[in-house]
Amino acid sequence: MQVDPGYLSKLQDYYAKHQVIPSYTAMGKLWGISAKSWVASCVTRLKEEGYLKLTPDKRLRPGARFFERKVAHAPVRAGLPDAALEDGYDLVTIDDYLVKLPSKTTLVRVKGDSMIEAGILEGDLVVVEQQPNANVGDIVVAIIDDEFTIKYLERERGAFVLRPANKAYPTIRPKDKLEIFGVMVGLVRRVDR
Amino acid sequence: MQVDPGYLSKLQDYYAKHQVIPSYTAMGKLWGISAKSWVASCVTRLKEEGYLKLTPDKRLRPGARFFERKVAHAPVRAGLPDAALEDGYDLVTIDDYLVKLPSKTTLVRVKGDSMIEAGILEGDLVVVEQQPNANVGDIVVAIIDDEFTIKYLERERGAFVLRPANKAYPTIRPKDKLEIFGVMVGLVRRVDR
DNA sequence: TTGACTACAGAACGTTCGTTCTGTAGTCTC
DNA sequence: GAGACTACAGAACGAACGTTCTGTAGTCAA
Numbered sequence: 001m002q003v004d005p006g007y008l009s010k011l012q013d014y015y016a017k018h019q020v021i022p023s024y025t026a027m028g029k030l031w032g033i034s035a036k037s038w039v040a041s042c043v044t045r046l047k048e049e050g051y052l053k054l055t056p057d058k059r060l061r062p063g064a065r066f067f068e069r070k071v072a073h074a075p076v077r078a079g080l081p082d083a084a085l086e087d088g089y090d091l092v093t094i095d096d097y098l099v100k101l102p103s104k105t106t107l108v109r110v111k112g113d114s115m116i117e118a119g120i121l122e123g124d125l126v127v128v129e130q131q132p133n134a135n136v137g138d139i140v141v142a143i144i145d146d147e148f149t150i151k152y153l154e155r156e157r158g159a160f161v162l163r164p165a166n167k168a169y170p171t172i173r174p175k176d177k178l179e180i181f182g183v184m185v186g187l188v189r190r191v192d193r
Numbered sequence: 194m195q196v197d198p199g200y201l202s203k204l205q206d207y208y209a210k211h212q213v214i215p216s217y218t219a220m221g222k223l224w225g226i227s228a229k230s231w232v233a234s235c236v237t238r239l240k241e242e243g244y245l246k247l248t249p250d251k252r253l254r255p256g257a258r259f260f261e262r263k264v265a266h267a268p269v270r271a272g273l274p275d276a277a278l279e280d281g282y283d284l285v286t287i288d289d290y291l292v293k294l295p296s297k298t299t300l301v302r303v304k305g306d307s308m309i310e311a312g313i314l315e316g317d318l319v320v321v322e323q324q325p326n327a328n329v330g331d332i333v334v335a336i337i338d339d340e341f342t343i344k345y346l347e348r349e350r351g352a353f354v355l356r357p358a359n360k361a362y363p364t365i366r367p368k369d370k371l372e373i374f375g376v377m378v379g380l381v382r383r384v385d386r
Numbered sequence: 387t388t389g390a391c392t393a394c395a396g397a398a399c400g401t402t403c404g405t406t407c408t409g410t411a412g413t414c415t416c
Numbered sequence: 417g418a419g420a421c422t423a424c425a426g427a428a429c430g431a432a433c434g435t436t437c438t439g440t441a442g443t444c445a446a
Contacts, residue, residue, distance in 0.1 A: 009296030
């Protein structure tokens with residue numbers, strides 16, 4: 001009753017490459033199937049399982065589970081290279097994992113190394129939940145001189161200050177009111193190779 | 194000779210909502226146009242301008258400029274700052290940003306602080322592209338004693354070794370063959386509050 | 387060894403797709 | 417005020433699309 005997982009992953013790869021769901025005939029080519037009827041029944045099952053669904057215009061589109069990722073735990077059997085695809089893995093879509101409030105969430109690219117000791121490197125994307133205030137100890141994105149600044153929010157003699165996570169940088173003590181853009185709720189880094 | 198920018202943004206909104214490019218008739222509805230011929234000529238121009246292109250199967254797909262977004266990120270007007278992706282490109286999804294080959298990509302949770310100097314903290318999820326070999330200098334996920342280990346791959350006197358990014362930990366010199374699970378291509382961190 | 391089930395192949399069919407061609411109302415230019 | 421151009425409307429058409437139905441080879445259990 002379950003559809004060949006190879007079909008799903010081929011479709012996911014196709015989508016990652018083209019940002020589009022192919023037609024039934026193209027899926028047939030992709031899957032090595034020459035019968036459209038069989039493609040259709042596979043698609044039906046993928047729909048039932050939540051990997052695909054339809055737009056209001058009746059076009060196929062990725063479903064809720066289409067972007068799920070496995071979280072691999074230590075392999076049960078060592079030695080076998082394919083050992084990581086076992087049952088019992090958590091499934092997570094990265095977006096859901098990081099974003100709780102889509103309408104309030106933005107990404108800010110990190111410049112400089114002032115937060116390097118908090119594991120925040122230059123070029124990383126910080127996931128920010130926009131809100132005008134934060135708690136002491138949070139990592140916040142503040143606006144200083146029309147620039148985004150990512151720092152720890154601390155309190156010093158009754159006033160809020162911005163503390164970097166790098167001894168080479170000084171703590172910032174805003175002259176007037178500190179303008180907070182949002183709070184860091186996550187981080188995304190891409191390793192280019 | 195240029196196409197109405199409203200058409201493009203409506204199409205982008207549709208795509209953001211459905212992850213799929215609509216058909217000509219659906220675009221007609223979307224744009225308030227009842228002539229498919231006119232939709233076709235608009236699409237042609239969007240293709241010429243790089244916002245749309247075709248898959249090998251001749252399906253319409255987003256082009257290189259489709260996700261482009263001109264953001265005045267540097268001078269943030271205080272009070273109402275805009276989203277802050279200065280790449281010139283907006284992201285469809287974070288997933289898309291990190292995952293190139295869904296079928297080979299898994300997530301591995303980081304244990305310990307042995308890679309702390311590379312900005313990889315305990316509890317982070319490392320995005321791994323599964324492959325049996327890697328290049329010197331890559332951060333790899335290897336399997337040591339049935340456990341995942343994340344380290345730099347280095348070469349030492351002809352043999353591969355695993356070097357941590359933390360002076361408190363020793364370099365690992367595998368006795369026999371080094372088993373590589375995959376290569377790190379990204380990192381995801383959630384800040385729980 | 388029969389019956390049920392799965393994983394496909396192949397063809398038929400009505401619908402929808404994108405293309406193309408003709409037509410027209412408004413605007414701008416000279 | 418005539419010609420050129422733009423922004424659509426509308427219809428026609430073949431190709432491609434998704435659906436459905438019939439058929440078959442293999443597997444498994446009873």
